[in-house]
Amino acid sequence: MSNLLNSIRDHAEGISLKNIKKSYGTNTVIENLSIDIKAGEFIVILGPSGCGKSTTMNIIAGLEESDSGTIHIGDREVQDLEPKKRGCAMVFQNYALYPHMTVADNIGYSLKIQGLKKQQRRERVEEVAKVVSLGSYLERQPSELSGGQRQRVAIGRAIVREPSVLLFDEPLSNLDAKLRQEMRMELSQLHSRIGSTSIFVTHDQIEAMTLADRIIILNGGHLEQFDTPSKIYEKPASTFVANFIGSPAMNLFDMTPTTSVYMNDLEPDCIEENTIVGIRPEHIEISESHGELTTVKYMEDLGSHKVVTVVLTSGEELLVATQLGQYIQINNRIRIFFPAEKLHFFDKTTNKRKEINLKITVAE
Numbered sequence: 001m002s003n004l005l006n007s008i009r010d011h012a013e014g015i016s017l018k019n020i021k022k023s024y025g026t027n028t029v030i031e032n033l034s035i036d037i038k039a040g041e042f043i044v045i046l047g048p049s050g051c052g053k054s055t056t057m058n059i060i061a062g063l064e065e066s067d068s069g070t071i072h073i074g075d076r077e078v079q080d081l082e083p084k085k086r087g088c089a090m091v092f093q094n095y096a097l098y099p100h101m102t103v104a105d106n107i108g109y110s111l112k113i114q115g116l117k118k119q120q121r122r123e124r125v126e127e128v129a130k131v132v133s134l135g136s137y138l139e140r141q142p143s144e145l146s147g148g149q150r151q152r153v154a155i156g157r158a159i160v161r162e163p164s165v166l167l168f169d170e171p172l173s174n175l176d177a178k179l180r181q182e183m184r185m186e187l188s189q190l191h192s193r194i195g196s197t198s199i200f201v202t203h204d205q206i207e208a209m210t211l212a213d214r215i216i217i218l219n220g221g222h223l224e225q226f227d228t229p230s231k232i233y234e235k236p237a238s239t240f241v242a243n244f245i246g247s248p249a250m251n252l253f254d255m256t257p258t259t260s261v262y263m264n265d266l267e268p269d270c271i272e273e274n275t276i277v278g279i280r281p282e283h284i285e286i287s288e289s290h291g292e293l294t295t296v297k298y299m300e301d302l303g304s305h306k307v308v309t310v311v312l313t314s315g316e317e318l319l320v321a322t323q324l325g326q327y328i329q330i331n332n333r334i335r336i337f338f339p340a341e342k343l344h345f346f347d348k349t350t351n352k353r354k355e356i357n358l359k360i361t362v363a364e
């Protein structure tokens with residue numbers, strides 16, 4: 001492994017936020033955020049537009065000041081340090097490359113500012129270019145590069161300073177769907193090569209699920225859940241997370257006598273009142289033999305499977321994802337069934353997940 005990569009790995013530091021609060025006037029943007037990030041982790045901050053993702057990142061980088069709370073990077077307390085003393089490097093959505101400079105000069109610019117001699121600069125730039133696979137593009141101008149290559153220049157320019165933390169704010173947002181997917185894979189590979197602590201902001205759940213070691217989900221400046229992608233999918237901590245992660249989204253409905261007939265392997269009294277039940281479209285079973293009748297109202301054919309909207313006898317509508325080869329048409333009456341082990345339960349007042357001891361009736 002190159003010296004640069006070893007050095008970046010050694011520089012990677014954990015980040016700890018404690019009781020971070022931020023308001024603009026009466027608008028509370030960050031409620032009370034405490035999180036611990038490990039050195040070398042790839043963290044994604046996910047949430048809808050305006051939920052405080054960029055603000056959180058800017059507070060870590062020092063581009064914005066929090067109203068209260070502490071920030072540690074490694075064992076340094078940094079909330080009062082100016083940005084350049086924090087050891088963070090940022091990659092932005094528009095890459096912010098210097099259009100009239102070559103790739104080499106773009107990557108090496110911060111070293112020039114630091115006063116590094118030409119020869120040393122050249123060596124570092126060449127090493128970085130190798131890491132981001134731009135070795136043969138050093139003399140090109142940004143206009144002569146693809147979107148993906150420009151993104152790599154921006155990353156090269158960030159890692160040349162051997163930062164403790166790499167910060168990305170929606171860097172893939174203005175790319176088309178195919179390029180986004182390619183860049184996701186590239187970023188993921190780059191991260192495992194570089195090994196820096198990385199924080200990546202996005203509103204795109206697919207980016208979050210595919211890139212992150214752990215995801216921070218924010219909702220209106222409030223932390224909904226901080227966990228691995230699989231935990232977030234399997235055990236969403238709130239109805240917000242349940243609804244935000246997964247495509248199509250989880251079905252959420254009130255537990256009532258009419259909805260409980262679809263859960264006929266459960267003893268009805270085991271579910272408390274004031275409960276919201278969730279089931280993912282891909283976990284609803286379509287069955288000939290058991291389950292209750294519903295009517296197919298609408299259908300989206302996605303090739304590999306269909307997403308069907310069905311109407312329950314109670315009038316509620318649910319999304320059901322079909323398996324390959326299941327033949328269904330609009331206005332069909334189909335039987336559906338919710339397997340007990342695939343159900344999620346939430347408290348209707350707090351919207352928080354609750355675990356219920358399910359009593360399952362044994363088939364005779």
Ligand SMILES: Nc1ncnc2c1ncn2[C@@H]1O[C@H](COP(=O)(O)OP(=O)(O)O)[C@@H](O)[C@H]1O
Nearest residue numbers: 024027029047048049050051052053054055056
């Ligand atoms: N400089 C500012 N002055 C006033 N309000 C701001 C400022 N920056 C951000 N906000 C508000 O803070 C909230 C969170 O913004 P931001 O962190 O940029 O959201 P996100 O990145 O999740 O889309 C928004 O309601 C936004 O309008």
Ligand SMILES: [Mg+2]
Nearest residue numbers: 053054055201
């Ligand atoms: Mg933002």
